Amino acid sequence: MSESIFDHLRSRFHLPEDRVYLDGNSLGALPTTTPAALANTVEQQWGSDLIASWNSHNWIELPLTVGDEIAHIIGAEKDTVVCCDNLSINLYKALLAALELNPSRRVVCVEDQQFPSDNYIAAGIARLLGEDRCAIRALSISDMTSDNLNDAAVLILSHVDYKTGSLRDMQKITEAAHQAGSLVIWDLAHSAGVIDIDLVTTDVDFAVGCTYKFLNGGPGAPGYLYVQKRHQSVANPISGWMGHAAMFDFESGYRPADGIRRFLTGTQSVLALSAVRSGLSVFENVPISLLRQRSLTLTGDFIRQLDARSFSVSVDLLTPRSDAKRGSQVSIALNDAFSISQALIDSGVIVDFRAPNIIRFGFSPLYNTETDTTKALEALETIIDTRRFEAPEYQVRATVT
Template sequence: MSDALFDQLRAQFQLPEGKIYLDGNSLGALPKTTLPTVADTVEKQWGKDLIASWNTHDWIDLPLAVGNQIGKLIGAADDTVVCCDNLSVNLYKAILAALELNPTRTSICVEKQQFPSDNYIAAGISGLLGNDRCSINALSIEHITPEQLSDAAVVVLSHVDYKTGSLRDMAQITANAHAAGALVVWDLAHSAGVVDIDLTACEVDLAVGCTYKFLNGGPGAPGYLYVDPKHQSASNAIPGWMGHAAMFDFESSYRPAQGIRRFLTGTQSVISLSAVSSGLAVFDAVAVSDIRARSLLLTRQFIDCLDESSVASAIAVITPRSDHERGSQVSVTLEHAFPISQALIDSGVIVDFRAPNIIRFGFSPLYNTQAEAIAAVQVLEDIVREKRYEDPKYNVKSKVT
């Protein structure tokens, strides 16, 4: 793992001067190549070639091409990932596919504390199908054991917990679920791009993720869906013309395409997909294993600095300290967490707050540095020691925290 390599990677991002950006776990920074890439898509392809671009620039296959780029980062074979829609919509498709593939089972097992949208989707499906076909079994992560999965058709889990940054053992949990007769859908939102993932080796059934966090695809960038080849005969719960076997025959009846393409629904955003592709290209110069090593170095250093700070007694690190149990963020709880988070942002350290009392420091190894990890702790220390957070302006909540 070369410092020079990561200096070169950092130089590929547009980072504002005077700020320490530790929020790549919410929205990744802007790759410098994205601006000309999007400009080319808009001005040259759309502007000059107009509708012919669906063929001449292969817009029609962008969801699959970008899916293959993502696949290289998550241990997925070509033609098993499609980049489309958003994570929630793709999770809806994935859960219903799993229910179809496992028709004798009658529950969806979810983790109680995972990102709420995942559980909203599961609950919505249960409400649609009825409890007799599909009830919800919400458990704490430590209680998701084979004994608890006797009637589970599918287990829905986050690879990295969005609040604590806890990394789950994908291989072991997947094996346990399979032993109990359940399929598994993994949410990779907080792990793809910063954690070594091998969906193929772990025999994962289905997975979903987003591209606007550590993959640096831009705000509102599309999500993605992975389907193991042995499950690609499952139905798409939201069938649309882009997933049709012969979309331009305009048949009145739906015939699903073969393979991963069947999980497309409507026309996808070409401009957004081009931005995602540009963000993913940054990863071509570095192995995910090196990114992971860098992530652990940064987060470990940050935790060590917190432990050695003068305000250590006021701060509880809720992210696992063990390397093999930690994603690429460090979450802390403390009194006055919200105003402190706002004071950090005002001081140039960009973090985010999660209710009720959590501040998340997200480290993107592609552009964050050891110097930033040290400096962020120093700023936090000053704010807490000087009680700067007591300024009333830091208690004003915006729509997005």
């Protein structure tokens, strides 16, 4: 039965027959419904109904309605998620809100090796507010304990490490932070849609994420922000008219809307939100727990096959073997990783490279298969053994790796 479910899910994506797509952790594949959804938004709603569509097609509510659809996927309550802006801007909002909620503290704890943009945002806020109000402390993941967080206002942490694919214990770390009097912001970029998250049970304060990876919202698709209900009275630090209590009264002074709506700022892209909504529709009636099990099956099979192969160079597995500690990607480290990744892509196996020497194989449980695993590893072995990666064309780096 499960196999037929996954065959059906795979059929809901445009997947070129001559390629193995293992980069859903960077950009999800195109859902088959998205072109028609965008065409309807452009041709019918915008083209025929024009500005009336803000009411007749409820464009004005899309950040909230799409947010509620995301809430279902990340284990959040209704009216706690808004889909808007991007992950970095939403992190900016969450971090400043957390500092306001914890005014007697100034330390922002970050993981020293997490996705750089998160730390750039934190550092930018520290420069803006000054050392007396915001000081950054970098910790290793093993140091995320109550003792090391006892003076922290807030901890920012990725649920799944973008380089290694290691999964962090959300409940344990959140409990440790709360025991220390710290709030927590979780970055769900590499876990939403592939891991059965429960933000309510784990008592998470804030969470941010993007919709273009495993949620298949399209390139540059908007991010989202989760704010636990007990924190929703805090100010949105980027107050704009879309977060106003009566936006079309055009009052000269700002009055924040109630609830999650206040975390809106400016007008959002209706086209982008329409694409996100189409991507989210694939998740309807599919338990995230089932997708999690499929993800573990695929990544576990990849690791087993990797172990069984004999490569002519050293290939180091960075991703945890334990199911409880693994996200939905497998990362390996090896010399000449960039050129090998380019040879893989040229062979029809789409992966990505992360400096200095990492190749990531991202598995989407919605459309990847065991056959993808075998083809990818066969290509990897051939490229290494024949040293095909030494060809000059594989040494040239484009802007995006």
